[in-house]
Amino acid sequence: MVAVPFSLPSPTSRAPRLLVTLVTCLVVALLALGALLAQSDEPSRPAVTAAEAAVLLALATALFAASIWAKRRIQRDIDAKFCRLERFIQAFGQTQGMLRSLDGRIVFWGIGSERLYGYSEKEALGKDSVELLHTRCPSSLEEINSALVRDGEWQGELTRRHKDGREIHIVSKWSLSRGEAGEPEVAIEVSHDITSIKLAERQLHQTNTLLRIILETAPGLIYAKDLEGRIILANVTTLDLIGRPWSEVEGRTDMEFLGSKSQAGAVMANDRRIMDQAKTEEFEEAISHAGHHPRIWSSTKAPLRDADGKVIGLVGVSVEITDRKRIEERLQLMVNELNHRVKNTLATIQAIASQTLRGGDPIVRQNLERRLMALAAAHDVLTRENWEGANIDDVVTGALAPFGEGGDYRFAVSGPPLRLLPRAALALAMGLHELTTNALKYGALSTLNGQVAINWQIVGGAKPLLRLTWAESGGPPVVAPSRRGFGVRLIERSLAQDLGGKASVIFDQPAGIIGTMEAPLADVAVSAEVTPFMQMGAR
Amino acid sequence: MNDTHIFAGIRVLIIEDEALVSMMLEEFLEQIGCRTMATASRLDDAIIKARSLPLDMALLDVNLAGEASFPVAEILTARDIPFIFVTGYGPLGLPADMRHIPVLPKPFQMAQLVDAMRMAAY
Structure with a gap:
């Protein structure tokens, strides 16, 4: 099949057709007149009187007029249909639609396709659509074509390449148009660019994967609760601590997981407060989960919001700091003890000096005492500042x-x-x-x-x-x-x-x-x- | 320091586990005319003396060989005997209900001792 631009034949001009009709009518009228003359029995007498001829001529004229009127009506109908079709084709061209023969040649290429793929009509017509657009289909083109012929339509996602080399994801619907004899003639393809959706999907997937990895590997507890304090997310560490599988944790509250109801009540009231105030908070909390010793957690809790910004729950991250806390306390105790020792030692030195210099020069004693006091005062400043x-x-x-x-x-x-x-x-x-x-x-x-x-x-x-x-x-x-x-x-x-x-x-x-x-x-x-x-x- | 005579003759208990510091306190007190009734360096001894001796004032080291001297402070409070804490810790080392007791930080000079005693007495 030769690839030709798909367009409508232009309507034939009206003038020659009118002439044909006029001639036809006159011929019919003359033939009728001839026939009447032939049928005459009396050759001497004219077969047709002038009146008869006039009737015949009028008949022919009326016939001619009726024929013109009919022709015009038909022509108007054709013109209107043609205009509609023209408009339809223009509109179709605006969509990302194209027509191609079953062997893949592009036979119609609208402005929408040009916008989508970058090729002009001139560049695209007659080309193989798979080759030109580097089409990658979910299955082989033969399979899709046979499905198209079998079912009359096919729909799926394709990857194509823009003229500038960038990849385009489309969702495409193909329908089969058959010839007069019912033979498959042309495939009509209407496509939608879903590249941005695809990219967003890919990003979402990546984000989800990242989140899952964070949830699975973070050493602390990560959890989310709804407004009622029911758990809607918990990482592995949280589940391990609770000692129950996700199916037994989802939708339940701290009332079931913490060592005591009063403690759970306090935690939930605090959560509630954070959600009400809609502000992230960082604090330390001592919590005992059922079956565990009390532990100290450094927790950050933030309001969880929906797309409209409304608070719909709370997200929390808690890291256990029991050991660190114990070390800190011990260290603080040691520092206190050391400061105490230093001061005591200075007092002892002062006492020794006082005893040693007893009876001696009071100025010397006072000088020494004051120097010790100065040292102690400086120590005080430093002790205060840890x-x-x-x-x-x-x-x-x-x-x-x-x-x-x-x-x-x-x-x-x-x-x-x-x-x-x-x-x-x-x-x-x-x-x-x-x-x-x-x-x-x-x-x-x-x-x-x-x-x-x-x-x-x-x-x-x-x-x-x-x-x-x-x-x-x-x-x-x-x-x-x-x-x-x-x-x-x-x-x-x-x-x-x-x-x-x-x-x-x-x-x-x-x-x-x-x-x-x-x-x-x-x-x-x-x-x-x-x-x-x-x-x-x-x- | 001109009014140190107000302390002349008062009876004082010194509770301090560092012998040299205890001796120095004794000497300071002597200079302002106080009578050192007794000294104690250990908690049990301090408790007995704080309970039984006739006293007008006590100087109380907070840490007695690793033991806090607060039980002694309670006895003195119950007996209504004014006292001061002598300590290397600041006032922060004290329990909340004893924060109002005057603290004499170590090391100290005579003038500071007298100031603290005056605060306790009034």
Whole structure:
């Protein structure tokens, strides 16, 4: 069969047909006239009178007119049908429809197909539809064709390729059109692009698989409950803990699974509250499941919403932290005990010193006592912060506190907030203590009007520094001592060493003592990235 | 510290398991004119002394060789004898119903001891 564009034959022009009809009518009229003349018995007398001829002519004319009228009606009918068919074909072309011969050649290709597959009518007509579109069918084309011939139609999903190479998924319905003799003539194919649905399906499948794997492998409990607290999802770990198969868990509540009804009631009331408030919550809960010891869980529960955002239940994840909790508690106990020991030891040292120096110089005794107190005060700050660091403000205030009786107005403390590492906090506290003691004895604090300005700042740069200054004013004229005392040495040596920086005490004669301390910020401040506990022994 | 005379002559019980700290407390008390009635370093001994001695004040170490001294605190409370906790733990180490008792954190100076005693007395 030769592939030709499938189109309707154009209607033949009206003029020649009218002429044919007119001639036919005249011929009929003349023949009738002839016949009448022939039948005449009297040749002398005209066979037909003028009146008879007129009747005949009128008859022929009427016949002619009736014939024209009939022809016109038929023509109008044909035209109307033709127009409808034209419109139908146009509409069919808009759908993703095509017609092909049974051997696969494309014989009709509409704009819808062009849109779907990218090929123009010119490119598509006469081509083999399987080859052109890289059609992949669920079964062989022969089978489908024989089903088409047998049943008159076939429907299924196909994969084809767009002109630009991308894969298209379609669902296609094929119907068989038969010729006049009933022989299979052409297959009408109407297709729907379901690529996006297919992709969504694939994604959904992937998501489902991922979710299933997470549910099956997560070490914690994963579960979902409806508004009534009935379980609608539980992972393997949850089922293992409950000790029942899914069939005996689905649709039931904690009332059946927890150690006691009162506990189940409390859990369900809490679930209810979370659903009512529609807010995710994270908390620790101690729960005993039937047949198990009480365990501590770290749970996160979130409202479960439907597509419209309405809360329809709750999703929960619970991880057991019983052991971690026990270790944490033990560790906290040890830290408390250690802090207690440190303080007790300081008290004992103080007592030893007190006994040893009994009857000696009371100033010496007091100096020692105060240094121990300064150390203890710094420890207090760190203990409060669990040895994770201390605010520089607290350290400074703590170091000055024992001397505050004279009025805090004597100290002007300023600087930005900063978290100090434990080591730096201790060193700074001791250094400040020495400076204060010295100021009380010889410096600005030994007079009524003397003042001390303590200021720290962060000096920027590639490696930022913490710079702290102690500046005395209003005291008696300063005289540099002939020998540097323990306090000054403690500041300059120990402080510098512990902070990894520089420290100096300047006897700025005669204005007052100026103490400066400078250390790399990274060595003294708690950085956000590193756990301070780990940094303690770093240097 | 000018009003330390208010403590002159009062009878004090020292309960402290660290002998040196106990001695230092005794010495501090002596300086402000208190009479140390007795010292105890163990819980059972402390209980007996807290029950039986005539007392105006007690200094109570929280941890006595690993045992909490709260039973002694209860006896003193029942007898209406003011006391202070002397401890290396902060106030957080105390049970909730004893948080109002003054705490003297170790190590301490004379002035702090007197402050704590004053708080307990009033």
